Amino acid sequence: MLNISGASLLNNKKCNIKIKDGYIHSVTSLDKYDGDAISVPEGVYVSPGWIDLHTHAYPRFEPYCSHPDKIGYKTGVTTVVDAGTCGANNIEHLCEIAKNSKTSVFSFLNIAQNGLEVRNELANLKNISWEKIRDSFQAYPDLLVGLKVRMSKSVVGENGLEPLKIARKYGELLNKPLMVHIGSSPPKLTDILDLVEKGDVITHCFHEKEGNTIFNHEQMIHPSLYQAVRRGIYLDVGHGTSSFSFHIAQQAKAKHLPFHSISTDIYEKNRLHGPVYDMATTLNKFLALGYRLEEVIQKVTEMPATILQKPELGSLAKGTVADLTFFTVEKEQLELEDTYGKKFTTVKRIKPYAVTLGGEYIVCDENEIEASY
Ligand SMILES: [Zn+2]
Incomplete structure (x- = not known):
């Protein structure tokens, strides 16, 4: 005991x-x-173990790589979810790494078999193989929690919404949710929102890429985003190197947009050189925005556990x-930075102590x- x-x-x-x-x-x-x-x-303080819903925990694909333990238990995070670094071609290797890590690892399988071996994995639809996806889910049912599909111009090229339509179909066949990355358009966010369903996750919800944010031209949150949330779609932060705008997050808070999980989208480059560094730094940004400690911790424990359909991970029962x-939560002035170079401060700082x-x-x-x- x-x-x-x-x-x-x-x-x-x-x-x-x-x-x-x-x-x-x-x-x-x-x-x-x-x-x-x-x-x-x-x-x-003690809470259920922190869960980072969007990480890159597969060391082989530079620079979108890290090791589960480096971004996991050593920084207070007990569960990392690899968000599509691997497709079917590399999932066996990720499974081996997961088995040899102290930190718990889950994965949203990239629908492209080559995953983040390239940056535009969905520009060629031949990278998507239903047989390979199906076989991966059969072989690694404990590791795989859903499908990842990166829906921004730089990733899908001329393919528009097609990768998401394919992911939707395969997600239904597997009875697994999608994690959908949003960013530069086309495709437009509103078109993406038409294709997501209850249980799916929209990641990078506070990005500020030109003309395709959660706000419309009247600076109002897209009505279809509220509708999506009412349908049971989850909104995830996925901070990353270029997807967290303090301004957008501040406006969203002012409009009381309910978002669900705080995740880092951490990998070696933004871990070592910022602006991500680690989960605690990302949590501190939400304290700086004025969210209460309980809300911030809930969005890194209970909520991601719910999204993963593993509520036991977010509980002290x-x-x-x-x-x-x-x-600990220390009274300390701390300067923080979003991914657009905007600096802001918090006077409370969460620091991991142990796991x-x-x-x-x-x-x-x-x-x-x-x-x-
Ligand atoms: Zn990512």
């Missing part, structure tokens, strides 16, 4: 956590410190897997995290 005492829940009540065989045995209010327990310092993230994974308690390596700033 692993006992951890003294961490605060988000309601600021301190707790005792008991973990047995990697599963939560109990989370109870702290009456007294258990002598045998690992005692966490004052001011450390007895019997659920004991992936936990411990973190539990597979029944093990691991303190996040401060030096390693700091080195990436």
Whole structure:
């Protein structure tokens, strides 16, 4: 039994956590410190393990690559989801990497078999093979959670909406959701929204690429986006190197647009040189926007777990897997930057402190995290 005492829940009540065989045995209010327990310092919070819904965790495809553990447990993230770095040609290798990682790994399979081996994988529809997609889902049912389709001009070339129509058809055959990347047009966002269904994810929701944002010409959020959300489509941040505009996110907050998950779209280049760096930095941007700590943490725990249809990953209930993230919230002025070079500040800073994974308690390596700033 692993006992951890003294961490605060988000309601600021301190707790005792008991973990047995990697599963939560109990989370109870702290009456007294258990002598045998690992005692966490004052001011450390605990939440379900952070889930990064949009990452690039396949080390082979530079620069869209990282290693699951580098962007995972070492930075407080207990689950990373590879968002289409791999297509069917490389999924076997990603599965091997996943098995050898401490961090849990899932994947949205790129509908193009070559994945991000190239940057315009959907400009040639011959890259899409139903047989290879079907065989991948049969071979790796635990790893694969859906299909990734990147719907921007630079990726689809002259193919317009066709890749999304194909993905829609295959998603239905597999009974799996789509993660749809949005960006430069054509295709237009409003046309994409006509083709997404309940359970699908739109990623890069706060990008500011010319004429194709979530706002229409009257600076109103597209009515079809609200309709999509009402239909059960999820909106994901997918910060990345060029897809997070502080201005768009601020306007969306002012209009009370409900979005669902905060993810990084992290890979080696934006991890080392910014503006992503890590999940905590991305979360801090949402504190800077004025979201409450509880909302921010929910969008990196409970919500992505719901999107993945794995609610047990976003819960502290007895019997659920004991992936936990411990973190502090320090009063510290921090300068942040969006992907368009706009600088803004926060006065609260979330910092990962430790995780539990597979029944093990691991303190996040401060030096390693700091080195990436
Ligand atoms: Zn991405």
